[in-house]
Amino acid sequence: MIDINGQVAFLTGAAEGLGREIARELVAGGMRVALLDVQADKLHRLADGLRGGGADVFPVVVDLADAEATRVATEQALAHYGTPRVLIHNAAVLREVSMLDVTFDDWRREVDIILQAAFVLTKTVWSGMVEARSGSVVFLSSGSALFGFVKETAYTPGKHAQEGLMKVLAIEGKEHGIAVNTMSTGRPIDTPMSDSHYTDEMRIGIVPPDRLAPAFAFLAGIDADFATGQRFNAYQVSEAIRAARG
Secondary structure (H helix, E strand, O other): OOOOOOOEEEEEOOOOHHHHHHHHHHHHOOOEEEEEEOOHHHHHHHHHHHHHOOOOEEEEEOOOOOHHHHHHHHHHHHHHHOOOOEEEEOOOOOOOEOOOOOOHHHHHHHHHHHHHHHHHHHHHHHHHHHHHOOEEEEEEOOHHHOOOOOOEOOHHHHHHHHHHHHHHHHHHHHOOOEEEEEEEOOOOEOOHHHHHHOOOOOOOOOEOHHHOHHHHHHHHOOOOOOOOOOEEEHHHHHHHHHHHHO
């Protein structure tokens, strides 16, 4: 385990929901955080609030569906902070549309934010992590990475593919000390995304996203000798951390 205090994190989907709570958890641990999101107003409000509490954060407005914009945004974060200790790709879009109604452009946007951005983000920081012989990459996963769900015409394929990318990168990164893992929420969480598609049955046992955030700070401090190529459950990890803290 590596002390994350003073270390750097790059976090996508930071402006609201789970991403916002992960950002708060990371800065509480003393990390300097590049915050990436397409929602400019929400992102800057979050950054201002965190700075008001003494945090060192760097907001970058970017549409992660755009590969070149994603590369440029990541390069901006690298220029500002240098190679991150952890890259957390949390951003995703879910629109429930049947195959009859989905358009190719809509399909591409969801898949590109989930999978293409995971590739571009990781590719841009990878050489620095290899040189440092240290780093952690975390992709946000879900049940959609393992199972099929009605009308998740783009989201489910994107999450399945992202899981595959994690497995390949974990093999390559191990010799360089880079941990690459996915993190499933483990429980339904109360976020803007869940508001748009959770049924009443799916909302049973729902938890606020801050309950899951400690797990991401934990993975920020691991390397490949601890765990790589694994699928973590954020709720279980976070609850174990709370229990250990007493």
